[in-house]
Amino acid sequence: MKKYIFISFLIIKSTIWAQSALYNGGTFQLHENANVGFHTDLINDGVFNQNTGLVGFYNEGVLFFQGTQSISLFDTEFAAQGNLFLENTINIGNNANFIFGNVNASQENVNSTLNFEVNSFFTGEANDSKVIGFTSVNEVTTFSFPIGDEEQLRSLVLNSTSVSEFANAAYFFESPNGPNSYNQTFDIDTKIRDIGFITNNEFWVLNNDTASNITVSWNLRSDLAQIATVVEDIILVGWSKVSNQWTSLGNTDFAGDLNEGFITSDTFNPADYSAITFGTRPLPLDTFATNNPTLGNYFISPNEDGTNDFLIFDNLEDTGPNQLFIFNSLGQKVFQMTNYTNEFNGVSNIDNFVINRELGLEEGIYYYALSLFDLNLSYQGFLFLDR
Template identity: 50%
Template sequence: MQRIFAILFILGVGFTQAQTALYNNGNLRIHAGGNLGFHTDLINDVPFDNNLGLAGFYSNTPIQVQGSISPTFTDVEFLVPSNLFLGNNLNVLNNANFIDGNVLTPQNDQTIYLNFGDIGFFTGENDDSKVSGFAAIENREFFSFPVGDQTQLRPLMLESEGITPLAICAYFFEDPSSPSSILESFDVNEKVRDIGTVSDREFWIVQSDVTSTVTISWNLRSNLALIPNATAEDIIVVGWSKQANQWVIIGSSARSGDISQGFVVSEPFIPSDFAAITFGTLPLPTDTFAVNNPTLGNYFLSPNGDGTNDFLVIDGMEESPNNSLQIYNRFGQKVYERVNYVNEFVGESNTGNLILSQDIGLPEGIYYYLVTLDDFQLEYQGFLFLDR
C-alpha cells in the first residue's frame, strides 16, 4: 500500500465541489479496484460506506473531515504533512496507511476517533505519522493503538479477556495534574499511600468495559530517571480511579528495560473504571512501612483490670515516636487526643468537651480512630470496640 494515488475529481457523481471543500451529498462510491483522492476538506452528510477501493488524503495544506455522517473506507492512506483533522469519525475496514502527517482528533472529545473495524489494521506509523488524539477499535480482543502526541509515537497495546465492542485510546504528553488539552485533571499527589511517585510527564486515556491488560513504554522523554532512587524494577502501572478520585495501583505483571527506556505490562483491570493511566513507582525505601502496613487494623478494648486488652495498643506506632492519636465517638465528637501516644488510652476521655464521669469512663460502643505517623508522613484510620 506504499503507492500514492492522486486522482482527479470526477464530475457528475452526486456531489458538488466548492473552492475550499468537497461536499458529498449524493451517491459517491469507490468500487473494487477504484481509487479516489481527496485534496481538500471532505464534508460528508450522507451514508458513504459502500467503498471497496482506496481512498487517499493528499495535500500540502491541512485537510478536515467533517459532516453529519462518518465515512467508511476499506483502505485509506494519509499523505498530509500539515495533518488531517477529524471533525467526525472516520472508519477503516481494512488498512490505514500512514505515509506522512498526523491524523488529529479533538483531545477533549472521546466520541470522535479514527476507528478500526474488526479486521482493520494499519501500516507505516512513525513519529511523524500516527493518530494524535483518539483511535478506536470495534469487536476486537487485541490491538496496538498507533497513538502519540505531535512529535512522538507512543502506542498502547490492549489485550482483552473477551471481545470488546468498543475501545478507545489517546496519549497526552502533559502533566496529569494540569493538562491543557482536556477539562479533567488528575493530581499526581492524590494517591494511595502504597504508591511512591506518579509520573507528571505523560498519561494515556484508554476506555473499554472488558477486563484487559495494557502494555505501555517509557523512553528518555518520560524522565523516569528523575524520580529519586527509582529503578526499572520499581515501575508500575497506576490509574486514576473514577470512583476514588485518586491514583491507585493497577499493578504490573511484567516489565523490561532500564530506567531510561523500557515497557511494563499491567495486571488485568477494567479500563473504563479509570479516567487515565500512567507510570508510578513503588514507595522509596524510607516508605516501606506503608507497603508492609496497608492498614493498622481494628481493635478491641476492655479496660476491666484483668490484664487483657486493658490498654489500647496500636500495632506499629512504636516505629514512629513522633505520632498522634485522635479518637471520635459515633457522633463525630473527639473524645481523646494524645501527641506521641504510648499505649495510654484506657477508655477515658481527655478532651473535656463531654459531660462524663471519669470514674465511669466512655460508654461502651464503637469508636473511630485517626493515627498520624509523622516519621513516615502517613495517616491511618480504623475502628475500636470499647467493652464494659
C-alpha cells in the first residue's frame, strides 16, 4: 500500500512567477524532518540541494519542473494526476515514492531526467506511476529502471559485472523502424544471419559502459506471436553502433509463454548498442529437416499465368546459403545457381549446352539437387516442365 503525505503548507524564500509557479532564485535547503509540498509548478534558477527532508509534488492536474538548475532531493513523493513534466533534472538522494501519475522526463536522452544517486531507491512503481523517458542511476551493480510509456510500466533490470558509474534507460512503445519520440531509426530488416525476425512494436535504449546483462518482460501488447512460434526461440537483439545492424544479445534465462514472460540476455557491453528489443533465433538446424524430410517433386508451367511459373522451395530464404543444380533426363546439367531464391522458370543458364536458350528448355522430366550448407542438408527430386 502506498503511504504518502499531502502537504499544503510551504515555506520558501521565493517570489511568485506569473502567479502560477513558485520561483527560486536563491538558496533553498530542507533539513531533517522538514516536509514541503509543491501544488503548483516549480521554477529553479538557484541552489536547491543538500536536502534531508521530504518534498512532494501534488496536484490533480499537470505540474512542471522548470528552470536552469537541477534540484537534489532526499525523500520525494510524486502524486500529480496529470503527470509531472521535467524540463531539468531531479536528483534523488534516498527514496522516490511513486503514488499516482507519471514523471515525464526527456525522451531524447538530454539533461531532463529523474536521476537516482548512490544508494537511492524507489517504491510504488506501477502502470499509472513510473517514468516516461530517461531515468538514470549512479554507482550500482543492479538496478531496475522504473520506465514505461503512457500506458504501461516496462522495467529494464540492469545487472552489471562490476559497479556501473552511470547508466540511463528509456522505453518506447513505437516501431524501431521510425519512432516518433526518438531521433534515430533501427531498420528491423537489417540484421545478422543469426537472427530470424525482429519485433516492430517496441524497444529500449540503455546507455552504460560496463559489461552487463539485462532482463526485460513482454506481455500481450508486445505481440511476440507475430515473430515466434515457441517461446524458446525468443532472444534479445541490439542495434550495433559499429555495424549499424541488429545483432544477437542472446537468451540465458527466460520464463513464460508467447503471451507473457521475461528474458535475460547474455553479458554484453551496452555502450556498443543504440537500441534493444525482441528478436528470434533463425530456424533451428533441425527444423527445416524435420518439416521437410524430402522436398518432393515439382511441376512448373512457365507460361506467365502467375501459377507454377517458377520452381519454388518454400521457406528456402530462412536456411542460409545454398546451391541448386538441375539436370535433364540424360544427366546433363542445364541450370546452376548459388543462393537460389526461386528464379528457375524453365530457362537454362549453362552457356555451353543449350542452343536457343531464350526459347526455354524442352518439356519433360528434370532432376534437381539442392544443398543447404549451414544446415548440412542435401535434397534431390524430380520436376516436370510443361510447355
